[in-house]
Amino acid sequence: MGVIVALTLKEAMRRRAFLGTLIILVALYGLTFLPRAFKEAFGGDERQFEIGVNLAVLFGVDIIKFFSAVLAILLCSGAITAEIERGYLAAILPRPLHRWELYLGKWLGVMLFSAANATLWTAMLWISVAIQGEPRVEMWQALPYVLLYPVLYGTLALALSSFLGASIASMFTVAAGAFAYFSDHFLRPIAAFFNVKLLQQLVWLSEWVLPMATLKRLVQARVDTILPPGMGDAPPFAAEEVLRFLKPEVQTLDVAYVGVYIGVALLLGVTIFWRRDVQ
Amino acid sequence: MWAIETRNLRKVFRPLLGGKPIVAVDNLNLQVPAGTVFGFLGPNGAGKTTTIQILIGNVYPTAGEAFVLEHRAGALAAKRKLGFLPEKFQFHDFLSAEEFLRMHGRLAKMDGAKLQKRIDEVLELVGLTERRKSKIREFSKGMQQRIGLAQAIIHDPDLVILDEPTSALDPLGRRRVREVVQYLKERGKTVFLNSHLLSEVERSCDEVAIINKGRVVKQGTLDELLVNRSVVSIELKKVEPRVLEAMARVAHKVQPIDERRVTAEVANEDTVPDLARAIVEAGGALMGLQAHRETLEDLFIQIVEGEGK
Numbered sequence: 006m007g008v009i010v011a012l013t014l015k016e017a018m019r020r021r022a023f024l025g026t027l028i029i030l031v032a033l034y035g036l037t038f039l040p041r042a043f044k045e046a047f048g049g050d051e052r053q054f055e056i057g058v059n060l061a062v063l064f065g066v067d068i069i070k071f072f073s074a075v076l077a078i079l080l081c082s083g084a085i086t087a088e089i090e091r092g093y094l095a096a097i098l099p100r101p102l103h104r105w106e107l108y109l110g111k112w113l114g115v116m117l118f119s120a121a122n123a124t125l126w127t128a129m130l131w132i133s134v135a136i137q138g139e140p141r142v143e144m145w146q147a148l149p150y151v152l153l154y155p156v157l158y159g160t161l162a163l164a165l166s167s168f169l170g171a172s173i174a175s176m177f178t179v180a181a182g183a184f185a186y187f188s189d190h191f192l193r194p195i196a197a198f199f200n201v202k203l204l205q206q207l208v209w210l211s212e213w214v215l216p217m218a219t220l221k222r223l224v225q226a227r228v229d230t231i232l233p234p235g236m237g238d239a240p241p242f243a244a245e246e247v248l249r250f251l252k253p254e255v256q257t258l259d260v261a262y263v264g265v266y267i268g269v270a271l272l273l274g275v276t277i278f279w280r281r282d283v284q
Numbered sequence: 285m286w287a288i289e290t291r292n293l294r295k296v297f298r299p300l301l302g303g304k305p306i307v308a309v310d311n312l313n314l315q316v317p318a319g320t321v322f323g324f325l326g327p328n329g330a331g332k333t334t335t336i337q338i339l340i341g342n343v344y345p346t347a348g349e350a351f352v353l354e355h356r357a358g359a360l361a362a363k364r365k366l367g368f369l370p371e372k373f374q375f376h377d378f379l380s381a382e383e384f385l386r387m388h389g390r391l392a393k394m395d396g397a398k399l400q401k402r403i404d405e406v407l408e409l410v411g412l413t414e415r416r417k418s419k420i421r422e423f424s425k426g427m428q429q430r431i432g433l434a435q436a437i438i439h440d441p442d443l444v445i446l447d448e449p450t451s452a453l454d455p456l457g458r459r460r461v462r463e464v465v466q467y468l469k470e471r472g473k474t475v476f477l478n479s480h481l482l483s484e485v486e487r488s489c490d491e492v493a494i495i496n497k498g499r500v501v502k503q504g505t506l507d508e509l510l511v512n513r514s515v516v517s518i519e520l521k522k523v524e525p526r527v528l529e530a531m532a533r534v535a536h537k538v539q540p541i542d543e544r545r546v547t548a549e550v551a552n553e554d555t556v557p558d559l560a561r562a563i564v565e566a567g568g569a570l571m572g573l574q575a576h577r578e579t580l581e582d583l584f585i586q587i588v589e590g591e592g593k
Binding site: 015093095097099101102280282 | 297333334337340341342343344360363364366368369370372373374375376378379387388390391392393432435436
């Protein structure tokens with residue numbers, strides 16, 4: 006399996022993904038200097054500068070979440086069926102290795118690549134704010150949960166790629182992510198404030214289908230302490246159950262559900278790949 | 285001992301969205317003796333590729349059994365002793381020839397000095413020693429085919445399945461493949477060769493099986509199949525029934541091609557003058573006659589066309 010992991014890593018580097026990660030790295034680095042640039046250009050006190058840095062960090066964490074997930078989708082969606090169709094696996098499949106070894110080798114390779122990138126980006130973000138005198142340890146505390154983003158999306162894309170071509174697998178994964186995002190950011194407030202039961206059930210269902218909102222809360226729980234005053238506070242006028250639905254508390258079993266979800270998606274993908282004809 | 289054995293092997297592909305099931309392999313019974321160079325022939329769509337995919341474990345049979353070196357096809361024990369050169373492949377072209385072979389050696393559970401020695405050997409064998417550090421993307425199609433052949437034999441397998449190994453090669457490349465096949469044969473390996481180049485098969489193989497519509501229609505050694513028959517191509521001024529009748533008395537089989545041309549199959553070359561005499565005596569105006577020993581291609585066409593009727 007180690008050979009497949011190494012091969013997947015080399016393939017990832019070759020696909021210009023590495024170049025993309027470098028560009029993101031530089032963008033993240035530049036982002037954190039914006040508050041200083043604004044301070045120097047328009048003036049302002051230290052408190053405003055600190056809020057600016059915090060916002061840049063929060064935005065930076067969101068960028069890391071987004072791009073690490075996109076990278077994992079790109080690398081995973083073409084890993085099985087597309088490689089079979091292109092003939093990359095024609096000489097590898099007859100080798101004495103189980104299909105699950107090949108599948109897990111690819112999964113592990115992409116996850117290592119994504120994790121390395123997300124860690125590198127976080128390190129860059131941390132260094133750039135630290136050298137400005139504002140180190141933010143919160144982003145390191147959030148990193149384990151940020152890393153779950155590429156794992157979640159990559160695992161889903163790989164499972165879909167076990168029977169779908171690259172473009173369709175990535176399209177379905179992105180569609181699932183878009184639905185989860187739309188549900189959490191748009192449907193949830195409407196469902197909460199207008200107390201629409203059907204919408205509330207839909208939001209609840211979407212979180213089961215793709216626990217992106219769960220992951221978001223897990224990350225937020227680690228970085229909320231640096232939120233600027235007023236941001237992320239509950240509206241003062243809503244009823245308690247509306248607020249609970251609007252901003253559910255992080256549960257102990259949230260991580261467990263994400264873990265089970267990833268495990269099931271992985272198992273499903275392995276089973277499909279194991280049982281299918283390859284030609 | 286059979287290197288490959290299939291018993292009533294059957295594969296039916298059922299389209300996902302309904303439609304008529306496709307029977308790719310239909311009760312295929314095949315025995316490939318160990319240590320032989322075996323030709324696997326058949327027209328397009330005969331079920332050759334599906335059979336090979338079952339043998340290497342990529343496709344699951346619908347019914348029947350397939351064994352590779354006495355292990356069930358697809359089992360790791362079978363795969364350890366099996367080398368495969370696919371017909372359609374795309375190698376990881378960012379690797380150099382040496383890196384590529386090292387990767388395949390490791391996948392075949394080889395390591396260390398033994399693997400390095402074997403890499404040197406197979407690169408020499410396929411004539412790519414000088415290009416060992418070159419990236420595969422810099423290789424011509426023929427060189428890629430040769431590096432493909434090298435990966436198939438890197439782990440010194442007992443059975444090598446070659447799916448159209450000469451399709452992209454020039455005559456020199458084909459000769460190189462023949463040499464590799466001969467090298468494997470001399471070492472007691474079994475080579476299972478799927479090729480449309482019947483002349484290549486005739487030159488390399490000890491035994492062949494011809495399949496059509498998913499079944500074996502003929503199997504045997506070349507000596508058994510290509511009995512001492514001669515095929516005679518005859519040109520007449522006009523093909524007439526009485527001439528055909530006279531020819532049929534001498535030949536095993538008479539086949540009119542068009543208004544002027546006929547082919548006839550005779551027992552041996554000694555019968556050819558008798559055939560010419562019969563035509564002339566029946567009043568046929570003989571314009572030309574050419575005899576040649578039956579080739580694998582003749583046999584192949586005869587069998588496949590016969591099956592089609």
